[in-house]
Amino acid sequence: MADPGERAREEFFTEAQEIVEAFSRNLLSLDATLKAGGDDPSLVNEAFRAVHTLKGLAGLFGASKMGMLSHRLEDVLDALRLGRMHLSPQVLDTLFSAVDVYAQILVAEKEGSEAPLAAVDDLCAVLDALGSGGVPAGQLGSSYELDPGLLAVLTEYEEHRLRANIEHGLALYRLRVQFDLATIDRALEEIKERAKRHGEIITYLPTGESASPDTIELDLLMASRDDLATLIGTLGADHVVIEAVPRRRRPSLAAGTLHPPPPGGGTLVSLAPPAPGAEALVEEEPAPAEHAASLKSVTQTVRVDIKKLDHLMNIVGELSIVRGVLSRLSERVRADGQRQLSAEILRVHRNFDRRLGELRDAILEVRMVPLGQVFDRLARVVRQISRDVGKEIRLVITGAETEIDKLIVEELSDPLMHMIRNAIDHGIESAEVRERAGKPPAGTIALNAYQKGNHVMIEIEDDGGGIDEEALLEKAVAFGRIARAEAHDLSRQELLGLIFTPGVSTRDEPGDFSGRGVGMDVVKTNLGKIGGVIDVHSERGIGTKMTITLPITLAIVNALLVRVAGQVFAIAVSSVSEAIVFDPRKLKRIDGREVISLRGKTLPICRLDAVLALASEGPSEGRRYVVVTSLGARRLGLVVDAVLGQEDIVIKALGASFDDIRCLSGATELGDQRVGLVLDPAALLEEVLASAETAALGAALGG
């Protein structure tokens, strides 16, 4: 077998992963529909199509385990969509477990390692045990005058839907619609969306006639409980003609007796003449608005490895240096007296600068992905855990369309998952406790994301019992994280902050889920690695809200350049609120930490030269500055020798040998070809607060 090509293979992995993700979303929608007591055949069909495509891909690209699993799943889903099998919660559970097995298989395939045989075999055995129903689909006993040309192009599924709708007493209608070829996808989605309230569109067929070369005419076969007048009222338009399909007198049109349609001719697929007026049909409540069908992307896209974008961004960084060289060249030429040449170079420089900015923004935009990607995974986790711990949870997601850097999204999944586990396990009370407290028995977890300036905010809010600060405090004291004497000085916010202290948020008896020895301190540290800061608010009996503040991207940062002990450092402007002149006379000492008072509020001070162990230049003669950084609700003043200005910088990771250096998030090349180190305000805050705590503890113990 010839090589299908490396590109095709790459595409195979990406596409397979996307399909598995879509499959997972689909199952979640099915779960929700099932819980609401309804059913949505189109969702089952979409799930079928997903595994069907996966099976096809697996076959072409030689992924045998994936093929095997898809084959079994396809059988089950085919039985479900053709009505031969009933969708029970157990069946749905099995389908859900397939999502994880797919993920394992894909990883194994990509790494060229062994596919997880046991997991696939186990799941296949379960699927086999489910069987796929034995009742064969009956003949299409249509009581309608349907055109053979139309019946001939129905797939097995469409035929089943047609049969099922007729059996349920729905009436058939034909919508003849003129579409503009250029916009047909969107126009059809709109009609589908509107038609959903009235019933189901079973199939679409081009009629072969069109008003012009740019248009196309489609016949839509629709089943509905509503009468013709109602349908015309909501779906009718200039380019839409709706007719009822007349009922037939003779019974049964066997599908086997179909003839191939005659070639040519516009009458090929007409569905017989319209009925003379609307037929009175069984009037029932219209079906509830169903889950919005996933819109197939109509945009043209290419997939790119994020490393390639990193590479592009590095080139932008290097071009920034060229830009700096140009600027200095202009100055030198000017100094040599060639004013005109200097002005020309300056013009080139400006143009270059503008284009470079555009290039950078364009690359950044490409890196952005919607947070929905990670939220979908969380929805699955919520479903799983809530079942396992026997708590009913409603997950409300808003702002899934909020975009953030792809790399940040990847790193978000674990911390968010842990926080959600915490909320279900410790936050949401049992149904009995909730009812006694006058709350609805089902707990609600709200996942909300939105953009705020250069940051993306993610809130995880539960309506559970809230955090028990006293218990937290006891724990912190027991772990030696805080002195009891210090306790009454702590504000409520500081008390809640203890949840992020190592050891404190870990349960004594690890619960099945959140208490896996991973505490909120780890969550916080991991978020810190991607520049995230977490704040907690909690009200006893009402609930807990965790707010994560994240940078939109890590690739490029508008930075404030400062000088400390002769070296240049960069701090992200997004975390700087202001810079003020440092007045050592106003320094005070509270609990072992240096603070100043800024507009009536206490601001902890951090001496960068000391924290970074730089050779201090001694008490500086000139004036020094305090750069006030704020992260979430907290602030810290950094003492620097000089503020040099702002610059867009591309952050490069420090090598592995720098791993143990905290407080630095990377290095950057500056315009004058020097290297500057990038400060990590989140880590600095940690450092300062930790050392202050140690000092306070020492003071408390000593006293």
Place this chain on the structure above:
Amino acid sequence: MPRVLVVEDSGATRAYVRGALTAAEAGGNLIEVVEAESGFEALRLLPRGDWALVITDVNMPDINGLELLSFIRSSERHRATPVLLMSTQTSERDRERGMKLGAAGYLAKPFTPQELRDEALRHMRSAEVESQHG
């Protein structure tokens, strides 16, 4: 240069088919492969020229392969264009339907690039011969 329209909603499969076809030669000419990611896209592309062959997936959302096939058969200009169906559907029913609707052939996935090439070239040739003789 003979042009082949590949209609398939899976991008990886389109890439696979393109890879298989562009490595082959048809009638001494290289094949030009045009991809459509949906039945709609195919409906948009079809009127833009003559096609030596249309290869379409059967199971696609909205406009499925059988519907596309029926449309091509009924179109004045493309009536003689051979259509090759491909599907994982092992269902005899769909295969039978496709043949009744006038498909030139039916490729069951998985197929090797060689199988696809052979099948595609066979139908492109026979179409050429037919159009020459009548």
